[in-house]
Amino acid sequence: MSLPLRRPAVAAALLAPLLAATACGIKPTGVVESGAAARVAVARAGGSMAYFVTPDGHLVPAPQPEYTQGGPRGSVIGLLRGPGSAERDAGLGTRVPVTGEEAAEGGVAVAVTDRLEVRLPFPVAGLDPLGRRQLVCTALSTVDPLYEVALRGTDTTLPPARCDAGH
Amino acid sequence: MPSRAPFGLRTRLIAAFLLVAAICAVSTAALTYRQARSAVLTQSQDTAVSTLRDQLETVALTLPLDQRQLQRVVDEVGRRGKPHPWVVFGEYGTLRASSADLGSPVSDVLTDTLRSQVSTHPHGAFQRVTDDRGEPYLTIGMPAVFLHNGAREATGAVLYAVMPLSTEQQTVDAMVQAAKQGAVPGLAISVVPALLAARSVLRPVRDMRRAAQNLGRGRLDTRIEVRGADELAGLARTFNETAGALEESVAELREAEARARRFAADVSHELRTPLAGMLAVTEVLDEDAEQLDPDTAKALRLISAETGKLAVLVEDLMEISRFDARAAGLNLDDVDVAEAVGKTLQRRHWDDERVSTDLPEGVRARLDPRRFDVVLANLVGNALRHGAAPVRIGVRTAPAPEGERLVVEVADSGPGIAPEVLPHIFDRFFKADAARARSAGSGLGLAISLENVRLHGGTLSAANAAEGADGFGGAVFTLDMPLEAAP
Numbered sequence: 001m002s003l004p005l006r007r008p009a010v011a012a013a014l015l016a017p018l019l020a021a022t023a024c025g026i027k028p029t030g031v032v033e034s035g036a037a038a039r040v041a042v043a044r045a046g047g048s049m050a051y052f053v054t055p056d057g058h059l060v061p062a063p064q065p066e067y068t069q070g071g072p073r074g075s076v077i078g079l080l081r082g083p084g085s086a087e088r089d090a091g092l093g094t095r096v097p098v099t100g101e102e103a104a105e106g107g108v109a110v111a112v113t114d115r116l117e118v119r120l121p122f123p124v125a126g127l128d129p130l131g132r133r134q135l136v137c138t139a140l141s142t143v144d145p146l147y148e149v150a151l152r153g154t155d156t157t158l159p160p161a162r163c164d165a166g167h
Numbered sequence: 168m169p170s171r172a173p174f175g176l177r178t179r180l181i182a183a184f185l186l187v188a189a190i191c192a193v194s195t196a197a198l199t200y201r202q203a204r205s206a207v208l209t210q211s212q213d214t215a216v217s218t219l220r221d222q223l224e225t226v227a228l229t230l231p232l233d234q235r236q237l238q239r240v241v242d243e244v245g246r247r248g249k250p251h252p253w254v255v256f257g258e259y260g261t262l263r264a265s266s267a268d269l270g271s272p273v274s275d276v277l278t279d280t281l282r283s284q285v286s287t288h289p290h291g292a293f294q295r296v297t298d299d300r301g302e303p304y305l306t307i308g309m310p311a312v313f314l315h316n317g318a319r320e321a322t323g324a325v326l327y328a329v330m331p332l333s334t335e336q337q338t339v340d341a342m343v344q345a346a347k348q349g350a351v352p353g354l355a356i357s358v359v360p361a362l363l364a365a366r367s368v369l370r371p372v373r374d375m376r377r378a379a380q381n382l383g384r385g386r387l388d389t390r391i392e393v394r395g396a397d398e399l400a401g402l403a404r405t406f407n408e409t410a411g412a413l414e415e416s417v418a419e420l421r422e423a424e425a426r427a428r429r430f431a432a433d434v435s436h437e438l439r440t441p442l443a444g445m446l447a448v449t450e451v452l453d454e455d456a457e458q459l460d461p462d463t464a465k466a467l468r469l470i471s472a473e474t475g476k477l478a479v480l481v482e483d484l485m486e487i488s489r490f491d492a493r494a495a496g497l498n499l500d501d502v503d504v505a506e507a508v509g510k511t512l513q514r515r516h517w518d519d520e521r522v523s524t525d526l527p528e529g530v531r532a533r534l535d536p537r538r539f540d541v542v543l544a545n546l547v548g549n550a551l552r553h554g555a556a557p558v559r560i561g562v563r564t565a566p567a568p569e570g571e572r573l574v575v576e577v578a579d580s581g582p583g584i585a586p587e588v589l590p591h592i593f594d595r596f597f598k599a600d601a602a603r604a605r606s607a608g609s610g611l612g613l614a615i616s617l618e619n620v621r622l623h624g625g626t627l628s629a630a631n632a633a634e635g636a637d638g639f640g641g642a643v644f645t646l647d648m649p650l651e652a653a654p
Contacts, residue, residue, distance in 0.1 A: 025343075026208065026303040026336055029295040031281050034216045034307075037289045038223035042230055042313040042322060049315065052231075054260050058286050060323030061315065062231045087231050091261025145316050 044068075049141035050079040051134045052092035059133055061141070062087050072139040073110040076118055079138040080104040095131035097122045115148040115160050116140070124153030137163035176372070177365045184361035185354060192353050196346035204339050208295075211250055211335055212305060216291050218249040219309045219328045228311065232324055237264040244326060253330035258282075259323055274306070274329050281308050281327075289321040295332070303332040371399040375406060387414035432488035435481045442478050449474050476609070483611040487595070490618040497535045497622055497654055504530040504562055504573065511543045521556040522547060530564060532573050533651045538619040542627075545612040546577040546644050554579025554642055564650060572625075575646040583631035584642045592629045593617045623652040 047068035049061040062083070067074035082098035099107065099121060107121025118139050124132075136149040140163045148160035174182070222244040229236065237257045245255035245266025256274050257264040265274070281294045285308035293307045311324045374391050381389040389410055391403040449471040456464040489495045505526035512518045543560075550558040561576040584592060591597050596610040620627040625648020632640040 026204075026295065026332055026339060028297050028303075031278075031284045031292050031294045033284070033288070033290050033292045034212070035220065035291045037291060037310045037312040037319070037321070038220045038326075039319065040224060040311045040313055040322065040324075041227040042315075043227065044229075045313050045315055054323060056283075056286065058321070058323065060231070060260065061320060086233060089233060089262075090231050090259055092231060141316065143316075145318055 047142070048075040048078060049138065050075065051137045051141075052083050052087055052094055053130050053134065055091050055093070057130060059130070059137060060092055061137075062092065068142065071110070071142055072116060072118065073108055075138045075141050076108050076110070076120075076135065077101065077104040079134060080108065094134060095128050096134050110139070115150055116143070117150045117152055117157075119152045120154075122153055123155040124151045124158055125156050127151075127153075127158075132158065132161065133164070136161050177369055180365040180368065181358065181361040184357060184364060188354055188357035188361075189350075192350040196350055200342050200346055203342055207335050207338050208332075211330075211332065212293055212295075214250045215248075215253070215305055215328065215330055216293055216307050216309075218247070219244065219253075219255075219307050219326065220291055222247050223309055223311055223326055228313075228322060228324065230322060232259045232262060232322075234262050234264065237262050237324070240264075240324075241266045241326065244328075248328065248330060251330050251334060253328045256327040256329065258325050258327070274327060276304050276329055277306050277308075277327050281306060282325075284308070285310050285325050286321075289319075303336055305330045305332050368399065371403060375403065378406065378410075382410055382413070387417055428488060428491045431484060432492065435484040435488060438477075438481050439485070442474070442481055445474050446478055480609040480611070483609040483615060486615055487611055487618065490615075490622075495618070495622060497652060498537065499533050499652060499654055500536055501531055501533055502536050502539070504532050504575075507536060507539055508543060508560060508562065508575075511540045512547070514540075515544055515548070517547060517551070521551065522558045522560065524560045524562075526560075526562050527564075530562060530573070534573075534623060534648070535619075535652070538622065542616045542619050542646065543575070543577075545616040546646070549612060550577055550579035550581075550642065550644075554581025556580065565647075569649075571650040573646075573648055573650045576643060577646075578632055578643040579641040581641045583640050584629060589629060589631075593627070620646055620648055623648040625649065625652075 042063075044063040044065050048064050048070065050064050051059045051061055054060050064075070064078040067078040070077065079094070079096060080099045081101050081104065082094055083092050103121060107119070109119040111117040111119075116139055118135065120135070127135075132151060135151055139149050140147055145163050148162055150160040151158040223240075226240050226243060228240070232240075237259055241255050241257040241264040245253065248255075254274070255266040256277065276296050276298050278294060278296060281292060284292050289310040289312050291307065291309050293305060295303060295305055297303050305328075307328045307330070309326045309328070311322045311326065312319045313322055314320075371391075371394070378389045378391050387410065390407050393400050393403045393407070449467075452467050453471050456467050459467065486495075505528060508524060508526055509518070512522055512524070547558055547560070557580055559576075559578045561578070563574050565572050565574050593613050593616075595614045597613075598610065617627045625646060628645050628647075630643050630645070632643045
């Protein structure tokens with residue numbers, strides 16, 4: 001009695017997962033990473049870059065050719081000018097206090113030891129992480145990115161950090 | 168057996184066959200389909216992702232991008248979709264551009280998951296999605312990076328390509344269709360081997376059933392043809408061996424029986440000649456008995472009577488031996504039944520008040536008059552001896568499907584036959600009354616009557632009549648045979 005009853009059950013048990021595994025049609029997937037990003041040629045890629053912030057909170061580099069000769073100090077001065085009109089048109093902003101070029105010229109100093117120390121003319125304790133990354137990456141835009149950068153404001157010196165914009 | 172299966176062996180065999188075929192067909196089709204579908208999709212996806220990357224790598228950017236530049240890049244890449252045309256969307260900061268001439272510069276099928284994945288982790292990525300109508304799309308996110316200070320750095324610009332997968336959908340649908348269209352004929356075709364397999368199993372079983380039936384009907388020479396060397400062939404061989412053994416034992420039994428009958432026939436035949444001599448002598452002595460002294464005369468009469476009985480017994484034995492040897496034949500004649508009954512009674516001097524008859528006029532039957540006479544004499548004699556007068560003889564005809572029948576009833580007025588005796592009443596040498604070891608008859612009368620009636624193709628039965636008003640139901644013997652006996 002048990003055998004004839006069990007036989008269809010066995011068949012169903014065999015077939016059911018098989019059919020379930022092969023649902024018809026094209027099913028949606030999750031996000032699948034596939035290969036590297038596209039490497040594009042960027043004009044003036046080797047020069048000084050100021051990093052601004054997109055509305056969704058990512059750092060975006062903007063070349064500032066006029067500060068290329070100024071080293072890290074020139075780059076930071078360029079950042080403290082704030083986004084230019086082209087950057088603003090693209091919706092890029094900054095989380096760093098905009099001091100203007102003259103105040104920056106007077107207030108920014110860079111000391112190089114085994115690390116880069118950037119002195120800034122404003123308090124840094126209240127800077128949000130994005131602002132700190134802006135400053136660090138901008139300072140390192142013309143030098144070896146393996147340097148650590150310590151930001152020293154009018155109030156305190158932040159722990160040294162590296163730029164992670166390259167990832 | 169715990170329970171009977173609801174279907175026959177053939178149905179179950181075919182069902183099992185089809186089930187196996189269905190499992191095979193479905194699993195093969197499903198696995199093939201899965202593999203093919205994933206191959207088709209992987210090929211398309213890989214081609215699309217690498218094409219987007221290659222196309223994007225041919226453009227040069229000036230940062231920060233403006234709307235015009237973003238539009239130019241999007242248009243350029245959007246023209247070269249592979250493997251199918253695509254729509255390319257560009258995003259940079261708050262700038263949005265689309266390669267589609269009309270419609271929104273922002274795609275409605277791109278998911279936030281893809282956006283955040285691509286912008287936080289600048290690698291190529293794709294996602295298959297369906298729009299609100301269920302159409303499948305491939306969406307690819309490709310961030311643009313550049314070499315800065317020896318490291319790859321995101322430019323912030325991301326291109327998204329949206330490619331409809333309608334071609335792949337059609338291919339996949341076609342595969343499903345092909346699998347379905349292939350499976351049904353495949354199943355239909357597998358009915359043929361299923362039927363053949365069922366036949367190969369069922370034919371020996373059917374043969375065996377027929378053979379067993381034949382065997383049961385007494386055809387002991389029935390054998391089954393043994394085909395092949397499988398279990399069914401083994402069963403057939405065993406059946407044949409069993410039938411052979413059965414046939415042999417039955418043949419031995421028959422031979423023994425035949426020997427015994429032949430012996431009885433031979434003995435009676437050998438006894439006949441001396442008995443004839445003895446009868447002649449006792450008749451002569453009987454005539455002279457009055458001249459002897461009373462004691463000797465009494466003994467002489469006893470010898471004479473016993474010799475007569477012995478002669479009757481031997482005659483009866485020879486008669487029944489002829490039946491056993493199937494040597495008895497019918498000597499048919501057209502007879503008026505009333506006349507035949509009357510003659511029988513007259514010859515035995517029973518035509519007095521002891522026997523009453525109910526004989527319809529003009530009933531003519533085709534029978535052996537000598538054997539009919541023997542039967543009737545036996546029945547009436549038996550009724551007078553063991554039952555009691557008066558004996559009633561009734562003759563009538565009765566219609567029957569295979570022809571009219573002659574029915575003769577002989578009823579006596581005795582106490583009837585004891586129920587435990589009734590089944591044995593026609594047995595040879597059966598004595599209804601065990602205490603009365605010696606009777607007037609040979610003990611073979613009813614047996615011979617029965618054989619005679621059978622020879623005519625009829626039946627002879629004994630019963631007790633329903634009790635009458637006098638409280639007695641006598642024995643009733645009913646002879647039922649065809650009006651026209653077949654030779």
